[in-house]
Amino acid sequence: MVDRSRGARPVRPDQSSCHHAMAAIDFTPVDRLSSWGRLTAAPHRVARPRFRDQLPGVVASLSSADPGLAIGLRRAYGDSNLNPGGRVIDMTGLDRLIAFDRETGIVRAEAGASLSQIIAVLAPAGWFPATTPGTRFVTLGGAVANDVHGKNHHAVGSFGNWVTRMMIHRSDGPPREVAIGDPLFHATVGGLGLTGLIEWVEFQATPIDSTWLEAEETSFESLDGYFELSDTRRASFEHTLAWIDCLAHGDNLGRGVFSSANWAATGGLRLHAASPRLSAPFGAPGFAFNRMTIGALNTLYHGAKSMSGGRKRVHYSGFLYPLDGVAHWNRLYGGRGFYQYQCVIPKSEARAALTDILSLVAKSGQGSFPAVLKDFGDIAPVGLISFPMEGVTLAIDFPNKGSRTTSLFSELDAIVSSAGGRIYPAKDARAAARMFRDSYPGWEGFGAYVDPAFRSAFWERVSS
Ligand SMILES: Cc1cc2nc3c(=O)[nH]c(=O)nc-3n(C[C@H](O)[C@H](O)[C@H](O)COP(=O)(O)OP(=O)(O)OC[C@H]3O[C@@H](n4cnc5c(N)ncnc54)[C@H](O)[C@@H]3O)c2cc1C
Numbered sequence: 001m002v003d004r005s006r007g008a009r010p011v012r013p014d015q016s017s018c019h020h021a022m023a024a025i026d027f028t029p030v031d032r033l034s035s036w037g038r039l040t041a042a043p044h045r046v047a048r049p050r051f052r053d054q055l056p057g058v059v060a061s062l063s064s065a066d067p068g069l070a071i072g073l074r075r076a077y078g079d080s081n082l083n084p085g086g087r088v089i090d091m092t093g094l095d096r097l098i099a100f101d102r103e104t105g106i107v108r109a110e111a112g113a114s115l116s117q118i119i120a121v122l123a124p125a126g127w128f129p130a131t132t133p134g135t136r137f138v139t140l141g142g143a144v145a146n147d148v149h150g151k152n153h154h155a156v157g158s159f160g161n162w163v164t165r166m167m168i169h170r171s172d173g174p175p176r177e178v179a180i181g182d183p184l185f186h187a188t189v190g191g192l193g194l195t196g197l198i199e200w201v202e203f204q205a206t207p208i209d210s211t212w213l214e215a216e217e218t219s220f221e222s223l224d225g226y227f228e229l230s231d232t233r234r235a236s237f238e239h240t241l242a243w244i245d246c247l248a249h250g251d252n253l254g255r256g257v258f259s260s261a262n263w264a265a266t267g268g269l270r271l272h273a274a275s276p277r278l279s280a281p282f283g284a285p286g287f288a289f290n291r292m293t294i295g296a297l298n299t300l301y302h303g304a305k306s307m308s309g310g311r312k313r314v315h316y317s318g319f320l321y322p323l324d325g326v327a328h329w330n331r332l333y334g335g336r337g338f339y340q341y342q343c344v345i346p347k348s349e350a351r352a353a354l355t356d357i358l359s360l361v362a363k364s365g366q367g368s369f370p371a372v373l374k375d376f377g378d379i380a381p382v383g384l385i386s387f388p389m390e391g392v393t394l395a396i397d398f399p400n401k402g403s404r405t406t407s408l409f410s411e412l413d414a415i416v417s418s419a420g421g422r423i424y425p426a427k428d429a430r431a432a433a434r435m436f437r438d439s440y441p442g443w444e445g446f447g448a449y450v451d452p453a454f455r456s457a458f459w460e461r462v463s464s
Helices: 052-060 115-125 140-145 183-188 223-233 291-308 316-320 329-333 347-364 403-418 433-439 443-449 457-463
Strands: 028-033 042-047 087-090 097-100 106-110 127-129 163-169 176-179 197-207 212-220 239-244 256-263 310-315 338-346 371-376 391-399
Touching: 052 163, 052 197, 097 115, 106 115, 115 127, 115 140, 140 197, 163 183, 176 183, 183 443, 212 223, 212 239, 212 316, 223 239, 223 256, 223 347, 310 316, 338 347, 338 403, 347 391, 347 403, 391 403, 403 433, 433 443, 433 457
Parallel strands: 042 087
Antiparallel strands: 028 042, 097 106, 106 197, 127 197, 163 176, 163 197, 212 256, 212 310, 239 256, 239 371, 338 391, 371 391
8 A cells, every 4th residue: 555644745736537537446455454543453445546537436336235434544543434344435546636726725625635735735835724633644535524623723713614615425416516504514524424425625725924933832830830821822822732741740730831833924935844754663562652751751841841941933844743753653552552532621611620630641650642732712613513612622642551541531531521521533442422422412413414325433333
C-alpha cells in the first residue's frame, strides 16, 4: 500500500471527468488493517478508486448484506474507520483539486485529498483552512465526517462551519450535491462516514498574510492556572491550547504549559517541509513509552517551558502540527496499541469534573504524553451529532493495558456523564452505546440518515 503519511504530495490537477476508468473496481483482501491506535488489526476487503466516475459503481455494489465504509488516512484512533471482515473504500486515490478561487478563497477538492496537500496549494497563495486538527495528515472526507476541531475552536468553530457544499453517494439513489439547510448535509458533517460516501468537499478558506504565528508560552502550576490563562487569553488570541502533565498530582494537579498564538502579519508564505524529519521504527517495543519515560518527558517539557516561556515567532507546521515531525509515532506504543480518551465538559461543570478526572488519571499512573486541554467556544456546530459543544475538552493518550485501562475509562465516563459532557467518537474504541445516546441530543434522529449499505465497527458497537 502506498504510504501517504510521508509528507505533502501535491494535489493533482483535475482529470477525473475523462471517462477513462469505467471498469468495475475490485475489493482486494488485506490481512491486517488498523486505525491510528493500532488496538486491532483485522482483515478487510479494500477498493481503491482513482477516478470520480468509478464511485457510482463502487457504491452500487454495497448492500446491507455486505456493507462498506469510505475511509481516508486512518488517523481516527478507535474503530470508527474500520469494518472488520467487511469492505472499505480507500478514498486517498481521489486527491485532486477541482477548483480554487484565489479571490474568494473558495476551494473544492476530492474528498481523499489531505489537508497537507490542500495547504501546499493554499498557503503560497495566502490562504489556509479556517481550522485544522493537530495533524495535517487527514483527508477532507475525514475532516468532515468527524467535524474536526482545532486550536482556534473558540474563534471559528469546527471544520463543518466552513463547508459550503458536498457531493454524496448513497446506495438508495443517484449522487446528491448538498449544501447548508439540506438535512443530509447536516447529518453528514460529523456523521462518521455512515450517511454515504463523500466524493468532494467545497469549503471557505481563510486569508493569511504569513505562514508564521506570533506565539506565547506560559507555564502554570495547577488546573486553576489553566482556567485563569484561558479566560484572559481567549479574547485576544485565535489559537489557544495547553499541554498538561497528567502524572502531576496534589498541588500540581493539572500543571502545564499554555500556548496561544495569532497569525503573524509578516514573515512570508513558506510551506511546511515535504516529509517528516524522523520516523518511529516499525517494531518499536511497548516499553518505548513507559511511565518513566513519560514522566521524564512531562517534567522536561514543563521545565523547559518554564525557563524559555515568552513570545516567539513559530511556523504553522511547528505550532499547529507538532507531532507531524515524527512519522508513525503511534508505533512507539508497541504491539498492543493505545487509546486516546477525549471528552468535553460544559463550562459550568468543568473545574470540578476535570479535577476528578485528572486525580483519577494521576493516581492510575497510566496517562501518557501528550495530554491536552482546550476551551471550545459557543459557535454551534452544523453537524447533527458533531462532538464540539461549549466547554473544556481534555485529550489524553493511554497505552493499552487491557482491563486496567478500560476500567479506568469506565470511571472517567461516569464523571463525564454526570457533568453533562460527552466523548469523541473519533477517539473511541470501547464506550457503551448509552454514553453516546444520552449525551448527543441528535443521536436518535441521526439513525434515519444512516445508509444501510454502510457500516463501521463503531456503529455496530453503539447502535445495537
Ligand atoms: C496526531 C493526531 C492529532 C489529531 N488532532 C485532532 C484534533 O486536534 N481535532 C480533531 O477533531 N481531531 C483530531 N484528530 C483526529 C482526526 O482529525 C480525525 O480522526 C479525522 O477524521 C481523521 O481523518 P482521516 O482522513 O484519517 O479519516 P479516517 O480515520 O480514515 O476516517 C475517519 C472517519 O471519516 C470517514 N470518512 C473518511 N473519508 C470519507 C469519505 N470520503 N466519505 C465519507 N466518510 C469518510 C470514515 O468513515 C470514518 O468514519 C487527530 C488525529 C491524530 C492522529
